[in-house]
Amino acid sequence: MPSPLSIGPLSPPDVDGVRALAAASAAADGVEPLSEQPLLRLGVDEGWLTHAVARSKAGQVVGYVQVDRGGEDASAELVVHPEHRRGGVGRLLLRTAERDATLPQFGGTAGHHGKRLRVWAHGNLGPARAFAARAGYVVVRELLFLARPLPGAAEPAGAAVPPGYRVRTFEPGRDDDAWVALNARAFAAHPEQGRLTVADLHDRMAEPWFDAAGFFLVEDADGGLAASLWTKVEGGDGEIYAVGVDPDHQGRGLGRALTSTALEHLAGRATRATLYVDGDNSAALAVYDRAGFARAAVDVQYGPSNGAII
Ligand SMILES: CC(C)(COP(=O)(O)OP(=O)(O)OC[C@H]1O[C@@H](n2cnc3c(N)ncnc32)[C@H](O)[C@@H]1OP(=O)(O)O)[C@@H](O)C(=O)NCCC(=O)NCCS
Structure with a gap:
């Protein structure tokens, strides 16, 4: 079992940890799991942006999700280290993103009912398709x-x-x-x-x-x-x-x-x-x-x- 998630701005070592995780995932899958905008925002601390990191017992960053609630929908990108997949980390990160999408864009916005969650799958590879299907998710947009x-x-x-x-x-x-x-x-x-x-x-x-x-x-x-x-x-x-x-x-x-x-x-x-x-x-x-x-x-x-x- 992964250790609990830490949710909040990333420390500089965690920014490096997420970059290393993304690089390991890209090397294993042949596709970059995080796109340019989330990578540029790894060090950003804003009320509408959430970072959550899952760690191994040894403290290594093994999973990451970033949720951007600044747009019309809440947009998430998530990745799990190739050596730590099929252990429930992805499910934990997705649940975190689902809860996060219900938060107001700015703290205390009255009458806010949350946003629709959209999760990117770059390359839409087999594991992502199986994971999404298991979670009851369907394709809502294609970017060619x-x-x-x-x-x-x-x-x-x-x-x-x-x-x-x-x-x-x-x-x-x-x-x-x-x-x-x-x-x-x-x-x-x-x-x-x-x-x-x-x-x-x-x-x-x-x-x-x-x-x-x-x-x-x-x-x-x-x-x-x-x-x-x-x-x-x-x-x-x-x-x-x-x-x-x-x-x-x-x-x-x-x-x-x-x-x-x-x-x-x-x-x-x-x-x-x-x-x-x-x-x-x-x-x-x-x-x-x-x-x-x-x-x-x-x-x-x-x-x-x-x-x-x-
Ligand atoms: C997709 C991804 C996030 C899944 O992470 P994970 O930690 O392995 O997922 P979980 O262990 O929580 O899996 C939950 C369920 O999804 C399904 N699933 C996940 N990966 C699967 C695979 N490779 N083959 C078949 N089913 C799979 C299973 O039903 C699994 O439950 P089970 O292990 O009890 O059978 C991971 O493969 C990844 O980082 N891929 C690259 C980035 C990416 O595609 N992100 C977009 C996700 S929409």
Whole structure:
């Protein structure tokens, strides 16, 4: 039996312990169990964010769950060390997340009835599927991971931006607030991307992969921001990290033109182009299908079957 959970902000050694646990899980499964946002938040102490750690008798971090109650749903990511699975740790962490989801986003919010819990399973591998089924959870959202090879030299020129628009690169310090506002407009309906704050932007700008030369903005004739394209090159992959078009400028070919801009930028810098897209975003899927992308993996979100929405 695992020792009881400790719930609360992570000490610096526990942050290291969770990173080591995630690395051991990734090595065993071939998929990173925690995505970028929870990893960036390991050291964060906020009322809407919960960290719970399970330890072995020897004190090693063998399980971890992070629950984010800041959005419309409570979103959890959980992982158990490969050598400590099938011992009930996952069940304990999931129960903790379920209880946590019923807590108010901010302490003492009157009339709060809790949020729906959503649990990510990156890669949706066999153990996660069996675990979720045993807990009575069903898939409520699919996030597709698409990929296509990149040419070693130049990518043939694709669609250009429509007349009246101009592409330039992001200027750190000058464009931060305007980009966050554009991103919120473009992703108003998106559970994670639309919530990015200036602090989240700065966290990413501090990462080793950040390169303003791969972060493009589209201005309209008045100099306002109409769209943006952010790319991320890491480990041979060139990710189309975020493409956002302001709703007032959608339907004019900016998404397609920015996909071409991304592929032209990434060619020679990475061996394959990648991106994540929601499985029900048919407009974006059509653009990426035409650009030669194919499904390489899928991340899913599970929810309790009694609260299922699809
Ligand atoms: C999924 C995961 C969290 C399960 O953790 P765990 O500690 O092994 O889970 P538990 O021991 O609490 O298992 C609870 C039940 O789930 C089912 N289950 C879990 N793993 C299983 C597997 N590999 N095969 C079949 N059933 C499994 C069983 O019914 C199990 O009960 P039992 O052992 O009494 O038969 C773990 O495999 C993991 O960390 N995977 C990588 C990260 C991940 O996918 N996270 C998302 C989870 S939705």
